[in-house]
Amino acid sequence: MKIGILSDFHLGYERFFDDAYTQAREAIERASELADMLIIPGDIFDYRKPEPEVMAQAVEIFRDVSQKNYDAKVVEYTGKRLYTDKPIIAIPGTHERRAEDSIDSVDVLHLAGLLVEVNKSKAVVQKGDERVSVYGLGGIAEERFKAALKDLDLNLNKNEFNIFMIHQTLYELLPFSEEFTHIEELPEGFDLYVNGHIHNRLELKCHGKEFLIPGSTVLTQLKGVEQEEKGFIIYDTKTGTHEFYKINSRHFSLIKINIEGKEPKTINESIQLAIENGIKNNKTNKKPIIKVEITGKLKEGFKPIDINLGQISSDNNEAIVEITKNNVEQISNSKEVEDLRNGNLENISIKDFGIAVFLEKLSNSKYSLDANPSKLFDILSSEDKKEVIIKNAMDEIFSSN
Ligand SMILES: [Mn+2]
Incomplete structure (x- = not known):
């Protein structure tokens, strides 16, 4: 079977609102022409509670693509209830994530019969004699990921082509915290691993098999890695090969x-x-x-x-x-710090001083950051809640989510 892999549409993303819609639409329509089934590893929406306008965009996209005729059909499902047999399979990402047992926006699309949600469950898609199983785990907090992996009920059938689909940061993708799960800690035995969350395209190996990240369909962070073109992947189970297709992205x-x-x-x-x-x-x-x-x-x-x-x-x-x-460059860092140490504060604002200290600390740390130190300083010194500050700072530093 040919499997279309698309991710991180971020419908409703304020800055490029129209791009998010048109680029997701192009990606999914073209992928549905080329593939027997589609899998979407999270972040269909940009935020937890999309407005009706944004929900309408998702309904339009998935309605049109789910009304097509597919030879492949969902024939088994371990989630609560199946509302369509069309082979369009998704998990919620970090942007849709809500408290356990709450309805998230991907659940809504599932309930409407527009796709099949496989968070902590699996769907088996059959075409002729061939069966493809998709096991999903939606995006969750990093510290809970290992436990969630253990709780999964994985009953792999060797006669099926088994896919493991997640929406997660792994140590090999962003090696800055030992708390992140390593790629080889993912369960063994799958034929293909698919991840969302990371907005640039990446191809790794996991237990000797392909580990594919298609990247987002829309620009989000305007960092160096986002200069490549956006698109989707078509994976062929017959040949074990895959190809990337570009969309008309900005x-x-x-x-x-x-x-x-x-x-x-x-x-x-x-x-x-x-x-x-x-x-x-x-x-x-x-x-x-x-x-x-x-x-x-x-x-x-x-x-x-x-x-x-x-x-x-x-x-x-x-x-x-x-x-x-990069305003901070106008301050000669060490001089500002030196001035303060000498009790000479007359010609320096507290903020400039803070930035100077921050820069000094940064230059002593082992990571070079792909972030604007001045902006990072503003984020870190904002009045938001601690979790919000950490999240914003992470977003600024790493090209993830
Ligand atoms: Mn994302």
């Missing part, structure tokens, strides 16, 4: 400019050139997103305000331009 390029010792005029020119190149490289019919990241200190005697970023951003009709200035 072009994104991240351009880093070092302004060390340069004058504003030269910098403005470099930025303009970078934007023009970004526009040239766009092969899609959608306005590209061009993010320009500026680091370094200006030539002495000039101020950051001399770089007219607002003008550059707003003047551009051919691209969505985002320019981030």
